[in-house]
Amino acid sequence: MSSLIECEDLWKIYRVGYVEVQALRGLSLTVEQGEFVAVMGSSGSGKSTLMNIFGCLDQPTKGQYRLNGIEMGNLKPDQLAGIRNQQIGFVFQSFNLIPRTSALENAQLPLFYRGLSLKEQRAQAAAALGRVGLQGREHHHPTQLSGGQQQRVAIARALVTSPALLLADEPTGNLDTQSSKEIMRILETLNRDEGITIILVTHEVDVAAYAAREIVIKDGQILSDRRTKARPMSSPVEV
Amino acid sequence: MSAFVWLTILTALRILARNRLRAGLTMLGIVIGVAAVIAMVSIGEGAKRAVQAQIATMGTNVIIIFPGVTSASGVRGSQGSAVTLTVSDALDLKKRIPLLADTAWSRRDVMQIVYGNRNWNGPINGISPSYLTIRDWSFTSGGPFTQTDLDSAARVALIGQTIVGNLFEPGEEPVGAVIRIKNVPFRVIGVLAPKGQSAQGSDQDDVIFIPFSTAERKVFGTSFIGSVGAMFGSTDQVEDLPMAAEQIREVLRARHRLQKEQDDDFTIRTQVDIGKIQEGTSETLTIMLFAIASVSLLVGGIGIMNILLVSVTERTREIGVRMAVGAKRHHIVMQFLIEAMTLSLVGGALGIALGITGAKLTTLIAGWPTIISGNVIMLAFFFSLVVGLFFGLYPANKAARLNPIEALRYE
Numbered sequence: 001m002s003s004l005i006e007c008e009d010l011w012k013i014y015r016v017g018y019v020e021v022q023a024l025r026g027l028s029l030t031v032e033q034g035e036f037v038a039v040m041g042s043s044g045s046g047k048s049t050l051m052n053i054f055g056c057l058d059q060p061t062k063g064q065y066r067l068n069g070i071e072m073g074n075l076k077p078d079q080l081a082g083i084r085n086q087q088i089g090f091v092f093q094s095f096n097l098i099p100r101t102s103a104l105e106n107a108q109l110p111l112f113y114r115g116l117s118l119k120e121q122r123a124q125a126a127a128a129l130g131r132v133g134l135q136g137r138e139h140h141h142p143t144q145l146s147g148g149q150q151q152r153v154a155i156a157r158a159l160v161t162s163p164a165l166l167l168a169d170e171p172t173g174n175l176d177t178q179s180s181k182e183i184m185r186i187l188e189t190l191n192r193d194e195g196i197t198i199i200l201v202t203h204e205v206d207v208a209a210y211a212a213r214e215i216v217i218k219d220g221q222i223l224s225d226r227r228t229k230a231r232p233m234s235s236p237v238e239v
Numbered sequence: 240m241s242a243f244v245w246l247t248i249l250t251a252l253r254i255l256a257r258n259r260l261r262a263g264l265t266m267l268g269i270v271i272g273v274a275a276v277i278a279m280v281s282i283g284e285g286a287k288r289a290v291q292a293q294i295a296t297m298g299t300n301v302i303i304i305f306p307g308v309t310s311a312s313g314v315r316g317s318q319g320s321a322v323t324l325t326v327s328d329a330l331d332l333k334k335r336i337p338l339l340a341d342t343a344w345s346r347r348d349v350m351q352i353v354y355g356n357r358n359w360n361g362p363i364n365g366i367s368p369s370y371l372t373i374r375d376w377s378f379t380s381g382g383p384f385t386q387t388d389l390d391s392a393a394r395v396a397l398i399g400q401t402i403v404g405n406l407f408e409p410g411e412e413p414v415g416a417v418i419r420i421k422n423v424p425f426r427v428i429g430v431l432a433p434k435g436q437s438a439q440g441s442d443q444d445d446v447i448f449i450p451f452s453t454a455e456r457k458v459f460g461t462s463f464i465g466s467v468g469a470m471f472g473s474t475d476q477v478e479d480l481p482m483a484a485e486q487i488r489e490v491l492r493a494r495h496r497l498q499k500e501q502d503d504d505f506t507i508r509t510q511v512d513i514g515k516i517q518e519g520t521s522e523t524l525t526i527m528l529f530a531i532a533s534v535s536l537l538v539g540g541i542g543i544m545n546i547l548l549v550s551v552t553e554r555t556r557e558i559g560v561r562m563a564v565g566a567k568r569h570h571i572v573m574q575f576l577i578e579a580m581t582l583s584l585v586g587g588a589l590g591i592a593l594g595i596t597g598a599k600l601t602t603l604i605a606g607w608p609t610i611i612s613g614n615v616i617m618l619a620f621f622f623s624l625v626v627g628l629f630f631g632l633y634p635a636n637k638a639a640r641l642n643p644i645e646a647l648r649y650e
Contacts, residue, residue, distance in 0.1 A: 057563065057643045078567040085565020096560045096647065100257065110564040117242050157564065 002069045004164060004197050005031035005054065011062035012049050012220070023049040024060065025220035031199065033164075036191040038211035039201045046220035047201055048169070054199060055088055055167045056080040068164060085113055089158025093170035095150040097142040097157075103129060104138040107156040114161070128156040132186055148179030155186060159196075166190070168200045172207055184210045243570070244577070251578040254550075255585070262582060265546040268539025269586030269626065270593060273619045276532040277594025280615045282601055283528065285608035287521045294514050296434040296443060298374040300340075302472040302484055304491070307504035323504040325465045326451070328494060329367075332472065335490050338483040339472045343370035344451065346468040348459055352447065353419040354406040361402055363420055363447050365454025371397075373473045376448075381414040381429030384450055392452040396425040400433045401445035423457050425449060480509040536622060540630035543582050547575060547634035558638050559646025571639040579631025580624060587623025591616055 012024040052058035107125035132152040172180035212229040255262040333342040434443040598609040
């Protein structure tokens, strides 16, 4: 079985005016199905770029990125949108819920673009909200929910499609300590009990501690890659 | 797909309901444009129908021939001032032109009519009996005079409703009464059915018909016996009118011995010509309406485009989120197009309602006839749809072309 994520010699070069910025410089990485990876690094290290490429929001300038064995480098925008819809769930630092729209409708959104019937959308979204402990709050709007609850809606939205990969970009960055712990426990549970692969970007060491593997990125390259916990399941990391 | 479209329409309606004032102001251009078109077209159609009804009172497939103008030392008189047309012209036309079903002639003068202790100044028309059939006159009581009356110069008269109203007591029966025209006694043998205003606005019921020969010999005191004020012809088919008119022209030119370089000493008008003049007027009106409608729909469309561009900017992050969870370009395009079309269609519907109300009020207050046609409503609806589609396209494409990464980071 191939790995979930395989990157080889990833380069990402931006041109800002006349200045060339090398955000990724020949980065190679493999992530297995079911892993919980924390990606750390200072701002400007290239970790956001890497997450965008993992999330199929961006494509590398050079190198290969395979998700579930499929090369993403040559896909067109609409094909990438399809991949995001089918395989990837996003959790953002600022929640990014659609304002003035209920929790249920927010959680429905990915299914909406799958073209499911309204009934199925509602049933699956309600189930996803249940998994993050938001039963009874389906019809609350984002402004009626606390930060932690909003982030849980966002997790439900990411989960609703049963993605292969969940990308969490500083999911606790806007939350207090208590809410942060709740969110991290939910992610931990999803990884442990449901085997969902999670890649987490964070600045905070105690947040990163929930992950089983910690990758530090600096200047567009991997500075360190170490296992912090024994993996409860699946095969060892291939290099 | 249909679930997607329905939900997008619902979302669009919800967004509009949330920004009611903004949506209302945005739609105003479309509302006013559509309402103006519906109201104006309804009034225009009503007026056109009224004019058509008036033209129909002229008779069926009528050709009218007027004498030319007199010319003395280069000064030209008014139309009909010359005495170039005669009874024998009319008779000859009927003989020579098979297309003509019938011909008639008339001469008119305004004279005093006396009945009992009342009097009235009205147009006296000396006519041939065929005139009545060509011009479609019918009777409310009594009947027409005949060729025998014409031949014997009988002193009989047919009177119109206006004359009846001015000379007789209400309820008094005019048929059988004796009226005096220029002191000559005439027996009323028929009362004409009303025709109302002519297309030119004159009262067609202010009229007295007497036999042409009687008029010529006993009333008018004509210096040229046999000269007529106007001649009339009719054809069986409307399509024959232009051909018949051309043939009349040839025959009359030959009879009047006109050289090639000489102008006609008569004027020919057909009912079709008169109808065309009226149609020309309403066509000009239609073009003007179309111009007004186009301008207001254009302005309305630009309003919609403007508000959508604002909306795209305001909702950049939302667009980013939608893209991140898998919205393809066509999903985003559809979303904004549907919003634009919802705006324009709701505006169009309001405009149609307002336009119909306006037309009805016009009928109620000003008493103008209005006709609200389903076609115009369909057209207005269709145009508002097209406006929404056209002016929504640019903002929708702008939204769909956003880079998801930048859209997600947008503050």
